[in-house]
Amino acid sequence: MELFKYFIVLMFLCGIHLNGFAQITRAAILENIAQTGGVYYAYPVKEAIVTPAPKGYKPFYISHYARHGSRWIQSEQDYKTVVDIFEKAHRAGALTALGNDVRKRMAIVWEDAEGHGGDLTSLGVKQHREIAERMFQNYPEVFKGTPAMSARSTTVLRCVLSMDAFCERLKELNPALRIKREACAKYMKYMNYHTPEAVEFVSHQGIWYEEYRKFKENHTHPDRLITSLFSSSDYIRRNINPGELMWGLYWIASDMQNVEIGVDFYDIFEEDELFDLWQVCNYHNYVCDGPAPINGGIMVASAKSLLENILDSADEAIKSETNTATLRFGHDGNIIPLVALLQLGDMWRTETEPDKFYQAWCNFKVTPMAANIQMVFFRKKASDDIIVKFMHCEKEVAVPIETDITPFYHWKDVEIYYRNLLKKLP
Structure with missing residues (x-):
């Protein structure tokens, strides 16, 4: 005390x-x-x-x-999870043109990142x-x-x-x-x-966590991003966790400046979305x-x-x-x-x-x-x-x-x- x-x-x-x-x-x-x-x-x-x-x-x-x-991002699974989501949606014909473009970019990212988690x-x-x-x-x-x-x-x-x-x-x-x-x-x-x-x-039992959890929830707005990537609302409802995917894409987008492979994802976000997600990380x-x-x-x-x-x-x-x-x-x-x-x-x-x-x-x-x-x-x-x-x-x-x-x-x-x-x- x-x-x-x-x-x-x-x-x-x-x-x-x-x-x-x-x-x-x-x-x-x-x-x-x-x-x-x-x-x-x-x-x-x-x-x-x-x-x-x-x-x-x-x-x-x-x-x-x-x-x-x-x-690279701490765990290679953080890349693979996102890659798999886009590949599955591609097979189902549920991607927009932008979503398919992101899928192709993710393939390049995964080729570079596989086996390199945290390296x-x-x-x-x-x-x-x-x-x-x-x-x-x-x-x-x-x-x-x-x-x-x-x-x-x-x-x-x-x-x-x-x-x-x-x-x-x-x-x-x-x-x-x-x-x-x-x-x-x-x-x-x-x-x-x-x-x-x-x-x-x-x-998560700390005195800070509940307020932080609410802050994160209030600053995560994935609907616009997700509907720009997936063409079917039914597919989104049955297969996509919008918040988790938005965060997965945010981390990958953030790390591209560290790998020098010529791939960028900032175009799929709006400034307010990036600013809100960053605030959550800064808070933590x-x-x-x-x-x-x-x-x-x-x-x-x-x-x-x-x-x-x-x-x-x-x-x-x-x-x-x-x-x-x-x-x-x-x-x-x-x-x-x-x-x-x-x-x-x-x-x-x-x-x-x-x-x-x-x-x-x-x-x-x-x-x-x-x-x-x-x-x-x-x-x-x-x-x-x-x-x-x-x-x-x-x-x-x-x-x-x-x-x-x-x-x-x-x-x-x-x-x-x-x-x-x-x-x-x-």
Whole structure:
């Protein structure tokens, strides 16, 4: 209960601190329709932001946590179910011209996706290679010589392959780098951890679920879409679950930006339909992973062990007086609570009204495919003052810590702030 009280106060203060940030609008979201893919939004960054450090300061350490790159949908059955629905309707002569066109597109998708449920795509590999290259080019001092570096991923294959893509690109740029790569259960206690309280909360018995269920029901309007695809109302009544098929098509449409096979499904949806479906997904991520007040801080607390590792690893790197990096690769369910716990930019805003969740918080901003957090550390000769800057998806972001060198912060102030924050967590 004390955790709940603490986070309620913290989130209230958060709202005061950030009420100057403009709320995102429906128009801004729909301006780039791919954003309605939410956590399936392909990594949008092609250039990193790099503000020159204060005079005399040189980068020597990078602490990093990234989501895996672009992937196929989690289960190949999610594709096969939709494929089978269209093939059955085709045999029954129950498809419209548009429905038959979608059937043909789905055949192309299935040929590509079969056997690949949840796997990293070639685009996902490319994303991490490019992020690694930009990191190397922007902070060459960190990678000079023969430094020993740590790279760890969760035990999920797409994360392991993301780590390999990232590290291989670094090794191509400097073959002398010594990067120890690990993917084992030993580090899951911080690499991909969810507290028992968090696991219990997200179940359908959680206090959030019934309101969410109604929200999903009220934002799922499949009739127009389904009648555009199937020519017989009798066939629809006897064979089609409109809501389930709409959601199946939404997930496939959202993921097409991650597979690069030249197939698109956004033409079969209206903007309002995509916006409504995305709101449902955003709701779920906000409540079940993020800083929504209804979860009382339970979800954010799952990132405690990860933040502890970040702080401890930074202290070790500073004491070593060498250049190095700590690279970590995990999932959206790890990035979301870590962003909120670090209080990065405007991505820890709070809202209690479900219809306004999207105005305060957007999943595609917080954790697109290959989303990453980088903390870049700098030191100056003949000085013990270490400074650090925070980057989210390679863009510099602010944290609520006083500084006289924006966008940089004095490490002593940063560490005190976060150590004190951790003390308030269970």
